[in-house]
Amino acid sequence: MCDAHDHLFLSSPRLPGQELRDASAATAELVAFREAGGGSVVQWTPYGLGRRAADLPLLSRATGVHIVAATGLHQAAHYAPELIDRLRNGLAHLFVAELTEGLATSGVRAGFIKVAGGFHALDAHARWTMTAAAEAHHATGAPIAVHLELGTGALDVLDLLCGELGVPPDRVILGHLNRSPDLMVHRQAAEAGAYLAFDGPSRANHATDWRMPDAVRALAEAGFGDRLLLGGDTTTAGARSVDGGPGMPYLLRRVRPRLELALGAALVERVLTVNPGLAFAVEW
Incomplete structure (x- = not known):
């Protein structure tokens, strides 16, 4: 059973005081x-x-x-400008190195590339990072996972990555589609061949728990059950289950049985096992 989008460690200036840095808490959450x-x-x-x-x-x-x-790079707002300047001419090389040699001195190789779009648009930073991600994909075969800001911009992302940059659609994972429950956009993205991640349950300020079953059922009934992924997207310490939040277990404890009522147990098991195995597969 795979949580296809989550965080064990995360620090960003956009989340001051809410960093995920505690290894013991990460261990407890995984347990x-x-x-x-x-x-x-x-x-x-x-x-x-x-x-x-x-x-x-x-x-x-x-x-x-x-x-x-x-590996990968998030929106510019998550970084100091000097770091962006330092990476300006070598971003694709960094991605390839982290996919083939390892992250820093850890020896841990990345398994995919994470980039991000903007709200209903792709700015210059998004185009730069996605161009580097496409170059790294062509060099390694690694999939590209995309943070969609509030779930928007999915078709623009596919136009760029798959249309202009030649990334096969089944190597693209679109994240946060639950945040914008536009069933027509979901259908078009699935028809293009991308994987669709519904990730971030129990966030009251997003259209997640209460609309997500309808969205995934619509895709399944249209024949796209093999395109679906599920994730928790725990981004703050307070959201961990061990700190009183829903955390990673919520995906299986609450989301899974609710989706089984909408989709049936067999398809939900595929969404949690087979689909992520294919979406994140890499032949080294």
């Missing part, structure tokens, strides 16, 4: 996830945001949960 039936977690924390790559193998061995690490 809680495993006890709920979880077996793997895809950490979408990219370069420069405190992903603590060297700790990931230790956590995985201690808890028995497989962890997939990311």
